[in-house]
Ligand SMILES: *[C@@H]1O[C@H](CO)[C@@H](O)[C@H](O)[C@H]1NC(C)=O
Ligand SMILES: *[C@@H]1O[C@H](CO)[C@@H](O)[C@H](O)[C@H]1NC(C)=O
């Protein structure tokens with residue numbers, strides 16, 4: 001059996017499409033009107049916009065797809081993994097800002113809590129569907145074990161056998177997402193404390209429900225509307241510590257839900273995503289409309305996850321593999337986790353050769369955010385925020401849409 005090929009095969013097949021709900025976006029009307037600017041500022045006195053900011057009233061959805069491995073036995077014998085996409089399993093996401101504290105320098109801190117609720121009506125399949133994916137515990141342990149003494153390695157592989165854990169895992173979607181009991185996890189926590197990020201059940205998203213995304217301090221826009229929503233610090237840090245260059249460690253832009261008003265086609269949408277462990281920036285692609293509302297579409301540039309040799313500014317995110325993969329192990333407790341766009345969209349096409357069943361398509365797999373730049377048509381009158389919001393709300397409510405997609409890949 002060709003071992004390195006197997007490792008790469010698993011690494012690719014381990015792909016889990018998780019659509020993080022960075023999502024939607026609302027930018028206030030654009031007529032330069034002092035009153036409107038004042039109304040946008042994050043301030044409890046601006047009832048409508050403050051309430052929208054605090055408990056964003058549009059529904060957020062997270063759609064999760066799994067790549068079910070169809071030929072696990074053959075993969076162990078050295079064949080190429082064959083995958084079938086399952087899903088979406090759609091979760092409604094409730095966001096609530098808490099611990100809101102205003103500071104005298106026109107910034108405000110908050111914790112944003114998220115909770116998830118399965119939406120059967122929007123899903124294809126249900127949480128009891130069983131899928132086969134690579135066993136991240138076993139593969140992760142195998143990678144960590146490479147540098148351990150032989151005695152420990154023998155002990156661990158005997159343990160895997162004892163607990164009947166192999167390189168693949170067939171479990172229900174609900175268990176894979178939100179955690180399952182595992183004797184192996186109990187064993188690892190007892191004998192190798194700190195090896196796993198959490199001590200409870202093991203699941204891909206078990207740490208997400210009812211957790212917060214860290215303490216954000218953002219500008220209220222009171223001093224300068226152009227700074228509104230811009231992140232000043234995250235968990236007390238004004239720059240990150242995960243990456244190797246100051247440029248890669250910068251916390252740019254907003255928290256990814258709202259941006260300052262007055263967007264143009266030259267604007268970019270920078271944001272910091274704790275889930276991806278870095279700042280990202282979307283660039284203008286084209287105009288569009290949705291139910292008569294004008295939209296600008298901003299998309300991920302091709303270089304977003306390019307490696308350091310393809311795009312020098314990304315050198316700080318390395319050690320890298322092929323372009324299109326972001327190595328996030330430094331912010332995931334050193335686990336070997338990579339992030340890509342779904343189906344390796346905008347990644348090195350060679351990745352598609354390692355596994356059968358992937359087909360990147362821009363419309364389905366590209367990361368984008370539609371943003372309302374200017375307010376609705378208004379004959380020179382300032383846009384009515386409430387009206388606009390209602391229009392948007394009904395639009396979003398009818399669409400099970402991810403406006404942004406990121407894809408986590410584990411090996
Ligand atoms: C948030 O507020 C709660 C209740 O007021 C408090 O117990 C908790 O310590 C606060 N958390 C942070 C991180 O400030
Ligand atoms: C504003 O004040 C907060 C709290 O004291 C502090 O964390 C933050 O760094 C300050 N921001 C600026 C831009 O001065």
Ligand SMILES: *[C@@H]1O[C@H](CO)[C@@H](O)[C@H](O)[C@H]1NC(C)=O
Nearest residue numbers: 091115116117118178209210
């Ligand atoms: C998330 O937590 C909430 C509140 O505890 C609970 O009602 C909900 O069922 C949980 N969601 C999932 C998917 O487990």
Ligand SMILES: *[C@@H]1O[C@H](CO)[C@@H](O)[C@H](O)[C@H]1NC(C)=O
Nearest residue numbers: 120124125126127128129130
């Ligand atoms: C999930 O779907 C299967 C097959 O369609 C069905 O038998 C089962 O009852 C469903 N489970 C739930 C909880 O709806």
Ligand SMILES: *[C@@H]1O[C@H](CO)[C@@H](O)[C@H](O)[C@H]1NC(C)=O
Nearest residue numbers: 247248249250252278279280
């Ligand atoms: C942050 O913004 C600066 C200035 O625009 C840019 O040079 C840098 O590459 C950005 N960093 C990230 C990680 O996006």
Ligand SMILES: *[C@@H]1O[C@H](CO)[C@@H](O)[C@H](O)[C@H]1NC(C)=O
Nearest residue numbers: 307309310320321322323348
């Ligand atoms: C960077 O990406 C290119 C294209 O995907 C690839 O040919 C090259 O080997 C990668 N470099 C490293 C260091 O992995």
Ligand SMILES: *[C@@H]1O[C@H](CO)[C@@H](O)[C@H](O)[C@H]1NC(C)=O
Nearest residue numbers: 318319320321327328329330
């Ligand atoms: C990912 O990055 C970590 C350091 O952050 C490094 O130790 C590891 O070797 C990298 N993984 C790969 C496969 O390049």
Ligand SMILES: *[C@@H]1O[C@H](CO)[C@@H](O)[C@H](O)[C@H]1NC(C)=O
Nearest residue numbers: 383384385386387388389390
């Ligand atoms: C804005 O629209 C809402 C809902 O259509 C309406 O109730 C409100 O009176 C309007 N406000 C102004 C200033 O026109």
